[in-house]
Amino acid sequence: MAVPTKLESPLRPLQWRGGTDGHLELLDQTRLPTEVVRLACRDVETLWEAIRSLRVRGAPAIGCAAAYGAVLAFQSASRGSAAEWMEAVERGCKRLAESRPTAVNLFWALDRMRRRAESLRGAAARDAGEALMAEAHAIRDEDAAMCRAIGRHGAELIGDGVGVLTHCNAGALATSEYGTALALIYAAHEQGRRFKVFADETRPLLQGARLTAWELQQAGIDVTLICDNMAAQVMREGRIQLVVVGADRIAANGDAANKIGTYGVAVIAHAHKVPMYVAAPRTTFDLSTPNGAAIPIEQRGADEISHGFGRVTGPPGVACYNPAFDVTPAELLAGIVTERGIIRPVNRETVSKMLSEKG
Amino acid sequence: MAVPTKLESPLRPLQWRGGTDGHLELLDQTRLPTEVVRLACRDVETLWEAIRSLRVRGAPAIGCAAAYGAVLAFQSASRGSAAEWMEAVERGCKRLAESRPTAVNLFWALDRMRRRAESLRGAAARDAGEALMAEAHAIRDEDAAMCRAIGRHGAELIGDGVGVLTHCNAGALATSEYGTALALIYAAHEQGRRFKVFADETRPLLQGARLTAWELQQAGIDVTLICDNMAAQVMREGRIQLVVVGADRIAANGDAANKIGTYGVAVIAHAHKVPMYVAAPRTTFDLSTPNGAAIPIEQRGADEISHGFGRVTGPPGVACYNPAFDVTPAELLAGIVTERGIIRPVNRETVSKMLSEKG
Numbered sequence: 001m002a003v004p005t006k007l008e009s010p011l012r013p014l015q016w017r018g019g020t021d022g023h024l025e026l027l028d029q030t031r032l033p034t035e036v037v038r039l040a041c042r043d044v045e046t047l048w049e050a051i052r053s054l055r056v057r058g059a060p061a062i063g064c065a066a067a068y069g070a071v072l073a074f075q076s077a078s079r080g081s082a083a084e085w086m087e088a089v090e091r092g093c094k095r096l097a098e099s100r101p102t103a104v105n106l107f108w109a110l111d112r113m114r115r116r117a118e119s120l121r122g123a124a125a126r127d128a129g130e131a132l133m134a135e136a137h138a139i140r141d142e143d144a145a146m147c148r149a150i151g152r153h154g155a156e157l158i159g160d161g162v163g164v165l166t167h168c169n170a171g172a173l174a175t176s177e178y179g180t181a182l183a184l185i186y187a188a189h190e191q192g193r194r195f196k197v198f199a200d201e202t203r204p205l206l207q208g209a210r211l212t213a214w215e216l217q218q219a220g221i222d223v224t225l226i227c228d229n230m231a232a233q234v235m236r237e238g239r240i241q242l243v244v245v246g247a248d249r250i251a252a253n254g255d256a257a258n259k260i261g262t263y264g265v266a267v268i269a270h271a272h273k274v275p276m277y278v279a280a281p282r283t284t285f286d287l288s289t290p291n292g293a294a295i296p297i298e299q300r301g302a303d304e305i306s307h308g309f310g311r312v313t314g315p316p317g318v319a320c321y322n323p324a325f326d327v328t329p330a331e332l333l334a335g336i337v338t339e340r341g342i343i344r345p346v347n348r349e350t351v352s353k354m355l356s357e358k359g
Numbered sequence: 360m361a362v363p364t365k366l367e368s369p370l371r372p373l374q375w376r377g378g379t380d381g382h383l384e385l386l387d388q389t390r391l392p393t394e395v396v397r398l399a400c401r402d403v404e405t406l407w408e409a410i411r412s413l414r415v416r417g418a419p420a421i422g423c424a425a426a427y428g429a430v431l432a433f434q435s436a437s438r439g440s441a442a443e444w445m446e447a448v449e450r451g452c453k454r455l456a457e458s459r460p461t462a463v464n465l466f467w468a469l470d471r472m473r474r475r476a477e478s479l480r481g482a483a484a485r486d487a488g489e490a491l492m493a494e495a496h497a498i499r500d501e502d503a504a505m506c507r508a509i510g511r512h513g514a515e516l517i518g519d520g521v522g523v524l525t526h527c528n529a530g531a532l533a534t535s536e537y538g539t540a541l542a543l544i545y546a547a548h549e550q551g552r553r554f555k556v557f558a559d560e561t562r563p564l565l566q567g568a569r570l571t572a573w574e575l576q577q578a579g580i581d582v583t584l585i586c587d588n589m590a591a592q593v594m595r596e597g598r599i600q601l602v603v604v605g606a607d608r609i610a611a612n613g614d615a616a617n618k619i620g621t622y623g624v625a626v627i628a629h630a631h632k633v634p635m636y637v638a639a640p641r642t643t644f645d646l647s648t649p650n651g652a653a654i655p656i657e658q659r660g661a662d663e664i665s666h667g668f669g670r671v672t673g674p675p676g677v678a679c680y681n682p683a684f685d686v687t688p689a690e691l692l693a694g695i696v697t698e699r700g701i702i703r704p705v706n707r708e709t710v711s712k713m714l715s716e717k718g
Contacts, residue, residue, distance in 0.1 A: 033674035167588075198680070201664065203562060203586040206672050209665070214674040224678045225664055227562040229526075229587035229620025233685040236622065261588025263595065267630045268623055305560065305584055306568070311669060313565050315392035315573040319583045321557070326592040 011172040011215055014056060014065050016137070020129040021075065024068040028055045029173055029207075033214040041065075044073050044092040051099035051106075054205060058174020059248045059284055060143050063105030067136040069096045070113035074132050078125050085125060089117040089132070101298045102257060102325050104249040104286045109139055140176045146281040147178040149339035151187030154244070154279055157337075158188035158195055162241040165231060165269075167200040168259035169211035170246025170279065180279040181244045182212070184337065189221050197223045198234055202259060204304040204322065228261050235272040243269045243276035244337075250278070250285045254330030254346035255292030263326035266333070275334035282338050282355055292327035300324045370531040370574055372420050375427055375496070379488040380434065383427040387414045388532055388566075392573040400424075403432050403451040410458035410465075413564065417533020418607045418643055419502050422464030426495040428455045429472035433491050437484050444484055448476040448491070460657045461616060461684050463608040463645045468498055499535045505640040506537035508698035510546030513603070513638055516696075517547035517554055521600040524590060524628075526559040527618035528570035529605025529638065539638040540603045541571070543696065548580050556582045557593055561618060563663040563681065587620050594631040602628045602635035603696075609637070609644045613689030613705035614651030622685035625692070634693035641697050641714055651686035659683045 013027045017040075024041040030053060031037045039055060041047040047069045050056050056065045073092020077085040093110040100106060116135040120128040158164060164185060171182035178186055185197060197216055202208035209225055216223040226234060234240055243265060247256040256262075256278045269276040289295055300322045306314035314320065335344035336351075343354045372386045376399075383400040389412060390396045398414060400406040406428045409415050415424045432451020436444040452469040459465060475494040479487040517523060523544060530541035537545055544556060556575055561567035568584055575582040585593060593599055602624060606615040615621075615637045628635040648654055659681045665673035673679065694703035695710075702713045 034671045200588070201562070201672070203560070203588060209673040209677075213677045217674050217677055222678075224680050225661075225673050226680050227587070227619070227664055229559070229562060229623055230680065230682060230685075232623030232626055233619060233682055234680065236685070260586070260592060264588055264591030264623070264627055267591055267627050271626045271630065302584075305586055308667075312393050313560070314568040314584050315576050318568075318572045318576060319581075321583050321585050321589065321593065323589060323592055326589075326595070 010177040011218065012177045013061050013173045014068070014176065016068055020071070020133045024065065024072065026050055026056045026065065027173070029057060029211060030055050032210050041072065043076065044069055044095055047072060048095055048099050051096070057207070058169060058246070059105040060147070060175040060180065060281065061173070062100060063109035063283065064140045064143055064176050066096045066106050067109045067113050067139040070110065070117070071129070071132050071136050074129055078129055082122065082125070085128065086117060086121065090114065101296055102248050105283050108283050112139065143176040143281070144178065146339040147175050147180060147183045150180055150279050150281065150337050151178060151183030153339070153341050154184035154277065154337035155187035155191055157242055157244070157277060158184055158193060160193050161195060163196045163198060163239045165198045165200070165234070165240045165243045165265070166212060167208060167245050167262050167265050168202045169207040171212055171215045173211045173215055174246060180246045180281065182216070184244055184279060185216070185221060186219065189219065195222070197221060198240065199223055199225050200228045200231055200261065200265070201225060202261060203228055204308060207259065231265055232268045235268060235274055240274050243274055244279055245276070247278045247280040247284050248325060249289065249295055250280060250336065251289040251291045251295060252285070252287045252351060253291045253348045254333065254336065254343070254351050255295070255327050256333065256336070257292065257295045257297070257325045257327050260323055260326050263328045266328040270332050276332065277335050277337055278328070278333055279337040282340065285351065285355055287355065292329060295327055297326070298324040369536040370577065371536045372532045373415060373424050373427070373535065379430070379492045383424065383431065385409055385415045385424065386532070388416060388570060389414050391569050400431065402435065403428055403454055406431060407454055407458050410455070416566070417528060417605070418464040419534040419539065419640065420532070421459060422468035422642070423499045423502055423535050425455045425465050426468045426472050426498040429469065429476070430491050430495050433488055437488055441481065441484070444487065445476060445480065449473065460655055461607050464642050467642050471498065502535040502640070503537065505698040506534050506539060506542045509539055509638050509640065509696050510537060510542030512698070512700050513543035513636065513696035514546035514550055516601055516603070516636060517543055517552060519552050520554060522555045522557060522598045524557045524559070524593070524599045524602045524624070525571060526567060526604050526621050526624050527561045528566040530571055530574045532570045532574055533605060539605045539640065541575070543603055543638060544575070544580060545578065548578065554581070556580060557599065558582055558584050559587045559590055559620065559624070560584060561620060562587055563667055566618065590624055591627045594627060594633055599633050602633055603638055604635070606637045606639040606643050607684060608648065608654055609639060609695065610648040610650045610654060611644070611646045611710060612650045612707045613692065613695065613702070613710050614654070614686050615692065615695070616651065616654045616656070616684045616686045619682055619685050622687045625687040629691050635691065636694050636696055637687070637692055638696040641699065644710065644714055646714065651688060654686055656685070657683040
C-alpha cells in the first residue's frame with residue numbers, strides 16, 4: 001500500500017493485540033518508506049526472524065519485542081504442565097537471545113521475563129500468563145516513559161535555529177514510541193522551537209533514509225537527508241551545532257556502541273568542535289562491560305554492501321567488510337542524555353553516579 | 360552482456376575509432392559493474408550527455424573526451440568554410456565546457472583545442488582536421504604518460520603488507536588508462552608488492568563499488584569493499600596505513616577538491632595519524648584559484664540520494680542536500696603525487712615550485 005500522509009500518533013513500531021492469547025504486531029521496518037506493512041508474530045520463530053532481519057530494530061524496541069516474545073513462548077505451552085511452560089519460556093528466551101548479538105536491551109528484557117517466570121513457579125498457567133503479559137506491558141510502558149523523560153532532559157540542547165545531525169534511527173521506530181535521540185527533537189519541536197535536522201542515510205541498510213527521514217517527515221519536522229560521507233562537509237559549512245545519536249550498548253566508562261558510522265561522525269564532530277551527545281535509557285548501560293574494547297561487534301554479510309537495494313552495487317564476488325556497529329570512545333562525547341538527566345562529562349565516575357541514582 | 364573475466368589490458372575508458380572522420384568510443388561507466396557497454400559518440404551533444412550523466416567521469420578522462428569532442432565539433436562543419444568550422448569548434452567547446460562545472464581538466468583541454476584551432480586559421484579543412492585530431496591524441500597520450508609517471512613516483516608509498524584506503528574512482532576508468540590514485544597501486548602491484556586495498560563505495564553514485572572495486576578486481580589486486588561510514592572503524596582497527604585519492608581541482612595553496620566524502624576521510628585519517636596523499640597530474644592544479652574556498656562545488660539533484668539504484672531509498676518528497684565534491688585543506692594532506700614527483704609538505708610554496716619545473 002502507499003504510505004498515508006499521517007499514521008497513528010504517536011507512532012508505535014510494536015503493539016500487542018488482544019489478551020494473553022493475543023499476538024505481537026510489528027510495523028515491518030524493512031518495507032519503509034514505500035510500504036506500511038504490519039506483521040503479526042504469533043510464535044517465537046516469526047519474531048526471531050523479524051529481529052534477525054531487522055523488521056523490528058533499535059535496542060529498546062528489540063527489548064520490548066523480546067519481552068512479548070516470552071509471552072508467545074508461554075502461549076505455546078500454556079496448556080501443558082508448569083514445568084512445560086516454564087521450559088517453553090526458558091527455551092524461547094534462549095532462542096531470542098541469539099537473534100542479535102550486540103543490543104544489551106535484548107538480554108536485559110529476556111532476563112527480566114525469565115526472572116518473572118521463575119517467580120511464578122507453582123502458579124496456575126492462567127495466572128502465570130497474565131503475570132508475564134503484565135510484565136511485558138510494563139517493560140513497554142517503562143520504555144515509553146523513559147523516552148519521554150529523555151526528551152524532557154535533552155530538549156534544552158536544541159536551541160532555536162540550530163542544525164542537528166543524527167545517524168541511523170534512534171527514533172520512535174527504534175523504541176516503543178518517541179525514541180531516544182529523536183526524543184530530544186520531538187520534545188524541542190513540541191516546545192515550539194524551530195531547527196533543522198540532517199539525517200545521515202546510514203549505509204548499508206539506510207535506516208536514516210528509510211526510517212529517520214520518514215518518521216520526522218511524518219511529524220512535520222524540517223529534515224534533510226544526506227549521504228553518510230557528506231556529514232563532514234555539512235559541518236564544515238557550519239550547518240550543524242549538535243550531533244545526537246542513540247546507542248546499542250554503553251560500557252561502564254561511557255564508551256558507546258552504536259550503528260556503524262557513528263564513530264566516524266564523532267571524530268568529524270570533534271574536529272569541527274560540534275558537541276555530540278548519545279541519548280539512551282539506563283538499560284542500555286552494561287556495567288559488566290568495562291569499556292568499548294569489550295563490546296562484541298556484530299559482523300554482517302557481504303551482500304548488504306555488494307547487493308544493496310535489490311541491485312548489484314559491487315562487482316560479482318568482491319570481498320566486503322561489514323561491521324554492523326562501532327564504538328565511540330567516551331572522550332568524544334559531550335554527554336549522554338538518560339531518563340534521569342544528562343551525564344556530562346562522560347567517564348566511569350559520572351556514569352556510575354547516574355546509574356546508582358534511585359528512582 | 361555479462362562481464363567477461365578479463366577485458367583488454369590496459370583498461371581504457373575512451374578510445375578514438377578511425378581517422379579524422381572517426382568517432383569516440385566510451386565505456387559507459389553508469390552500466391558497470393554488471394554490464395560492459397560501449398557507447399559511440401559521433402556528435403557533441405551525445406558526448407555532452409555522456410559527460411553530464413557520468414558515462415565518462417574522472418577529471419583526466421573528461422579532459423581527454425572533451426578534446427576528442429572538439430574533433431567531433433570540427434567534423435560537423437568540415438565541409439564548410441574555414442569560418443564555419445572555426446565557429447563549430449568554438450561552439451562545441453563552449454557547449455562541452457557547460458557539461459560539468461568542477462573539473463579543471465575539462466576547461467584546460469578545451470582551451471588547448473580552441474587555441475590549436477585558432478592557430479589553424481587559414482589552413483585547409485583537411486589539414487585542420489588532421490591537426491586537431493593529432494592534438495586530441497597528444498592530450499590522451501600525454502595523460503597516459505602522466506599516469507605512468509605518477510605511479511612510478513608514488514609506488515614507494517605502498518610498502519609490503521600495508522592497507523591502502525581509496526575513495527571514489529581515480530583509476531584507469533577516470534583517466535586515459537592506469538589512473539592517478541590507483542596508478543600507485545598498479546605500479547606497486549607490478550613491482551610485486553603485496554598489500555590490501557579498501558575501497559569506499561562512495562555514495563551516492565557508488566564509483567568506489569562499481570568502478571574501483573571492479574577495475575582492481577580485473578587486475579587481480581586484493582580489494583575489499585566497504586561503505587563510506589566504515590572507514591573510521593577500519594582505521595581504528597589498524598587496517599589502513601595509507602590513504603590515496605584523486606582530485607578534480609587543486610588550488611594554488613594545495614587545497615584539493617575531490618568527490619564528496621574525501622574531506623571526511625581526510626579528517627578521520629588525520630585523527631588516526633594515517634598519511635593521506637592526493638595523486639593528480641599538474642593539469643589538475645589551477646593556480647588562478649588561490650585556495651579551496653574559491654573552488655565552486657557542484658550541487659546535484661536530490662534523486663541521487665532519495666532514489667538510489669532504481670529504488671526509492673528515502674521517503675517521497677524528502678529534502679536532500681547533495682554536494683558532489685568537497686575540499687580537503689592542504690594541511691590534512693601528507694603530500695600530492697604528481698608526474699614530476701611528490702609535493703611534500705603541501706603549501707603554496709611547494710606547489711608553486713613543483714608546477715614551475717620545466718619538462
